[in-house]
Amino acid sequence: METEYETRPREAIARILRAEPRFFSASELCTRLDEAGTPVSRATVYRTLERLAAKGEAALRLNDRGEATFMSCDNGHHHHAICRSCGRVEDVACSALDNFVERLHSLHGFQLDDHSLEFHGKCRSCV
Ligand SMILES: [Zn+2]
Ligand SMILES: [Zn+2]
Ligand SMILES: [Zn+2]
CATH class of the missing domain: 1.10.10.10 (Winged helix-like DNA-binding domain superfamily/Winged helix DNA-binding domain)
Incomplete structure (x- = not known):
């Protein structure tokens, strides 16, 4: 029932x-x-x-x-690592990009105020 x-x-x-x-x-x-x-x-x-x-x-x-x-998906800002083989998605914390954002500013003088980004590759089950 x-x-x-x-x-x-x-x-x-x-x-x-x-x-x-x-x-x-x-x-x-x-x-x-x-x-x-x-x-x-x-x-x-x-x-x-x-x-x-x-x-x-x-x-x-x-x-x-x-x-x-x-x-x-959770509400908070984060990124997705998407497996090309099985489609599994891992949530990636944005803090993983801290160095990149710093270098964008120091090397290019670019002040980032927004971004959208996703990662593609293979998950741990598919490598
Ligand atoms: Zn998510
Ligand atoms: Zn996979
Ligand atoms: Zn982010």
């Missing part, structure tokens, strides 16, 4: 996102929701994802095909 919790699309989507540290497209989520026996219309999936992203509970990223993909 399904609980009320499981039948709510937002909770079902958030649960799939939280279960795996990777980006999902709306169509991947539709497939997962079907498999889990909690089908949700694509329009509802899109609307839910946009709402999660607006609230800072999900990160939005365009993949290589220009498709919007989403992953469960």
Whole structure:
């Protein structure tokens, strides 16, 4: 028997996102929701994802095909290291860039006030 919790699309989507540290497209989520026996219309999936992203509970990223993909994410500023093989995403603290920001200023006189950055390579399971 399904609980009320499981039948709510937002909770079902958030649960799939939280279960795996990777980006999902709306169509991947539709497939997962079907498999889990909690089908949700694509329009509802899109609307839910946009709402999660607006609230800072999900990160939005365009993949290589220009498709919007989403992953469960903490609010705070951080970066993503994305595995080319399996798609696993590691959160990287921005403090890892402290030296770079200092050098940008000392070598180029550039005062950084914003940045967006992601890392690509292979995760520890795929090297
Ligand atoms: Zn993140
Ligand atoms: Zn990997
Ligand atoms: Zn940063």
